[in-house]
Structure formats: C-alpha cells, structure tokens
Amino acid sequence: MLLIKSKQRDDPLNVHMYSYDRKEISMDKITLPKAPMLTSPNPVTLVCTCKPDGTTNLATVSWWTYLSFNPEMIAYAMAKTSYSGELVRNNKKVILTIPGETIKEAVMGCGMSTGRDTNKIAKLGIEMKSIEGSKIQIPAHSCLAIQCALKEFHEVGDHYLYICEVEQVFEDDKETPVFAWNGYTKIAAAQMGE
Numbered sequence: 001m002l003l004i005k006s007k008q009r010d011d012p013l014n015v016h017m018y019s020y021d022r023k024e025i026s027m028d029k030i031t032l033p034k035a036p037m038l039t040s041p042n043p044v045t046l047v048c049t050c051k052p053d054g055t056t057n058l059a060t061v062s063w064w065t066y067l068s069f070n071p072e073m074i075a076y077a078m079a080k081t082s083y084s085g086e087l088v089r090n091n092k093k094v095i096l097t098i099p100g101e102t103i104k105e106a107v108m109g110c111g112m113s114t115g116r117d118t119n120k121i122a123k124l125g126i127e128m129k130s131i132e133g134s135k136i137q138i139p140a141h142s143c144l145a146i147q148c149a150l151k152e153f154h155e156v157g158d159h160y161l162y163i164c165e166v167e168q169v170f171e172d173d174k175e176t177p178v179f180a181w182n183g184y185t186k187i188a189a190a191q192m193g194e
C-alpha cells in the first residue's frame, strides 16, 4: 500500500492541509534470503582470525557494516556454527579485509569450507602478509584491513552479531575491491555508477 500525498489547492484557513489517497501498487512478496539478489552487488570481506596454533583462518562474510566513526566501530554477523566465530569469541581479535580482484576466486573458496578441518590458505594458495601490531595475517592482495578487538557479541536468530572496536585501519589503493554479485554467487569488481 502506497500513501500518495497531495496538497489541497483550496486552503481557506491558510494552513497546509494534506489529503491522502490510498493507491494499490503491485509488489511480489518474497522471503528475506531472496533480497540480496536485489541489493547486489553486496559488500564482501575476508574475516581473518587466529587459530590455536597461531595460523590464520579466513572466512568470507558479506554481512558487515560500519557502526560508528567516534569511537571507530564496525560489526559483522556470522552463523553460530562458523569456526571463525568460535575463534573470535575465544581470543577477541579479528581483522576484516576487503579483498582485491586478484584473489576473487579464493574469496569464493573461503566461503565454501570451514577452517575447522581445512587449511584454506594452503588449499587455495593464498599469499599472506603481516600487518604491524597483529599476529593475525591478512591476504597480500587486500585493499583495506580493519584490525579490531571484539567488544561484545549478541545472539540474533541463527547468527551472532559481533560488535568490534577498531584499533587500526590500513589501505592499499593499488588493489581493486571486489563485491558479491547475484546474491552471493559471484565475486567481481564493481563499476562506478552514473
């Protein structure tokens, strides 16, 4: 139902009065999992966490957002079953990276298996590098790295929402950022709109 607002031309009291005509518009009812097809391209990050042996785990996550610039905060949501979630709940440290186009196939790969029983970095041949002040490594081809400390997490349905304080942010403007297209089925760069 759409409310169409139209100003009355006749306004003897010289106040702005409005009348509302109810008009039916046609929209198809869908479920929320279909909505990301419409919002495509969606953002995509590689969430980097630290395994108990000190190596890094990578997981693909689209559901992240900036929360606050003062103080600097971000949040992301991950399924309760994810290994990355277990790791960040344990050691409170995480780095969100925006991957460069060079590793777009690996970005899809990091979303198809769990680090619980797979070394995704070795399996997918992802080149890694260190950043100052963190033992968690990041993919060498990253546009952005947001190093965070977990502040709190909340149960939200079948996911946990991780709310993080930003400690440091790094950029590499030589890398082209990628996005998730067609829902979450394709990883590719985006073009600037008109």
Ligand SMILES: Cc1cc2nc3c(=O)[nH]c(=O)nc-3n(C[C@H](O)[C@H](O)[C@H](O)COP(=O)(O)O)c2cc1C
Binding pocket: 044, 057, 058, 059, 060, 061, 062, 063, 064, 077, 078, 079, 081, 082, 083, 084, 085, 107, 108, 110, 111, 112, 113, 114, 115, 116, 180, 184, 185
């Ligand atoms: C493009 C794409 C986006 C994804 N976004 C999310 C997300 O926002 N939240 C989530 O929980 N899983 C997301 N996934 C699925 C996880 O990456 C997947 O469950 C992964 O196996 C988790 O790895 P982990 O168990 O090592 O943490 C996404 C997968 C792909 C391919």
